[in-house]
Amino acid sequence: MEEQNGISQAQKEISFQDYLIILKRRRWIILSSFLIMFISAGIFSFSTQPIYESFTTLMIEEDGGMKKEIFEISSYLKQETMIKNQVEILKSRTLTESVLQVLLSSPYKRVWEDKVLKRKQDKVGTNDMVSILQKSTKVAPLKETDIIQVKVIAPDPDLASFLANTIAQEYY
Numbered sequence: 001m002e003e004q005n006g007i008s009q010a011q012k013e014i015s016f017q018d019y020l021i022i023l024k025r026r027r028w029i030i031l032s033s034f035l036i037m038f039i040s041a042g043i044f045s046f047s048t049q050p051i052y053e054s055f056t057t058l059m060i061e062e063d064g065g066m067k068k069e070i071f072e073i074s075s076y077l078k079q080e081t082m083i084k085n086q087v088e089i090l091k092s093r094t095l096t097e098s099v100l101q102v103l104l105s106s107p108y109k110r111v112w113e114d115k116v117l118k119r120k121q122d123k124v125g126t127n128d129m130v131s132i133l134q135k136s137t138k139v140a141p142l143k144e145t146d147i148i149q150v151k152v153i154a155p156d157p158d159l160a161s162f163l164a165n166t167i168a169q170e171y172y
Contacts, residue, residue: 049115054160055151056168057142060086083141087148090139090171096130098170099163103133108162115155137167 023030060083089095103112116132117124124132138151150167154160 049155051153051155052157052160053151053153054157054164055149056164058086058090058148058150058168058171060146060148079146083146083148087139087141090148090150090167091134091137093130093134095167095170096134096137097126099166100126100129100133102166102170103163106162106166108159111156111159115159133163137163 103109116136117129136153138153139148140151141148150164152160152163152167154163
């Protein structure tokens with residue numbers, strides 16, 4: 001009963017040399033697939049615009065310190081509400097407009113226009129610029145702390161850093 005289903009025991013055993021023969025027969029398919037993937041990855045890597053992220057952290061302190069926390073039962077809830085309020089202030093249109101005014105009067109104005117606004121086809125107004133700046137900014141409190149983190153994404157590392165620092169300065 002050496003033979004089952006028409007296949008002998010000798011045919012079932014496949015050696016390492018058999019694999020090499022298969023690879024040698026299909027080498028052009030394997031090589032061309034590798035080259036296509038390698039060239040595609042290279043084109044994609046060199047054609048995409050790099051995105052840089054910069055962040056700053058802000059610590060929110062309430063007047064009163066420990067005295068207030070010890071004697072007030074609801075101080076934790078008040079602190080949480082205060083942090084949420086500060087996050088909304090940092091996301092506000094008023095603060096963003098103030099940051100935009102600083103940006104437009106800074107040396108980074110040219111970088112902003114060339115790398116951010118140039119991608120837009122139509123003429124960009126103040127409302128559009130504020131919207132672009134708000135979309136590139138993420139504000140979030142760090143869990144169980146009095147710290148808020150502000151992240152800015154931009155196509156230039158210096159512009160991203162400048163915007164994150166300007167948001168903090170204008171907030172202050």
